Every structure is written in structure tokens, then in C-alpha cells.
Amino acid sequence: xxxxxxxxxxxxxxxxxxxxxxxxxxxxxxxxxxxxxxxxxxxxxxxxxxxxxxxxxxxxxxxxxxxxxxxxxxxxxxxxxxxxxxxxxxxxxxxxxxxxxxxxxxxxxxxxxxxxxxxxxxxxxxxxxxxxxxxxxxx
Numbered sequence: 447x448x449x450x451x452x453x454x455x456x457x458x459x460x461x462x463x464x465x466x467x468x469x470x471x472x473x474x475x476x477x478x479x480x481x482x483x484x485x486x487x488x489x490x491x492x493x494x495x496x497x498x499x500x501x502x503x504x505x506x507x508x509x510x511x512x513x514x515x516x517x518x519x520x521x522x523x524x525x526x527x528x529x530x531x532x533x534x535x536x537x538x539x540x541x542x543x544x545x546x547x548x549x550x551x552x553x554x555x556x557x558x559x560x561x562x563x564x565x566x567x568x569x570x571x572x573x574x575x576x577x578x579x580x581x582x583x584x585x
Contacts, residue, residue: 512554532569
């Protein structure tokens with residue numbers, strides 16, 4: 447910055463400019479410090495992501511252990527075409543289920559995000575439910 451200081455010496459407002467330069471240099475230093483901190487944080491985050499990815503690979507994803515009734519409900523949802531075939535009474539009738547057995551099964555499927563319940567009390571497959579049916583060759 448020596449050349450720049452030499453140029454400013456002859457200017458009448460050099461004190462104001464020097465103050466601005468000092469402020470800009472301070473801002474630059476603060477930005478560089480913040481940048482270094484953020485780079486360090488990013489490095490730590492990447493290490494943590496790698497650890498989590500490794501844990502996921504080690505544990506792998508597995509579907510919940512659904513019983514026969516739950517699997518039949520998922521299959522029926524995958525096969526049904528109309529909204530009338532997606533209400534509780536249809537499942538209870540077509541699958542010959544006790545209403546409480548149906549309620550238990552459908553609540554588990556909803557809890558695991560395999561089935562969606564709609565405002566009109568109909569049900570539909572969620573993406574996880576479709577994936578389950580595909581992985582188990584049920585579609």
C-alpha cells in the first residue's frame with residue numbers, strides 16, 4: 447500500500463480517504479476471518495455427513511415387518527382404481543376383516559408413512575407404500 451499512500455499524500459482530503467481505507471481494511475480482515483471460520487465449519491460438516499452416510503450404509507434400510515393383513519391392505523390399495531374402493535368399509539368387506547383389526551393395521555401403515563388418509567376418510571398409497579409393493583413384487 448506504499449504507492450497508494452504516496453499518491454494520497456498530496457491530496458487535500460487524504461485524512462478522510464485514509465480513514466475509509468482503514469475501515470475497508472478492517473472489513474476485509476473481518477470477512478477473511480469469517481470466511482476461514484465458515485470453511486472450518488464446512489470441513490467439520492462434511493466429516494459428519496461422511497460418518498452419517500457410512501452409518502446408513504452399515505445399517506441399510508429395511509421395511510417394517512408388516513403382517514399379512516397390512517400387506518393385503520397395501521396390495522388392495524395398489525390394485526384399487528376408484529375412490530369407492532379406498533374407504534374403510536370396502537377394505538373390511540373385501541378383505542373380510544374385523545373393523546378393529548382394520549383400524550389397527552391402517553394406523554400402523556399411516557404411522558410408517560406407507561398410506562395417506564384423506565379428509566373424506568379415504569386412503570391412498572404413499573410413495574413408501576408403492577416402494578414396498580415394488581420391492582416385494584406385489585404390484
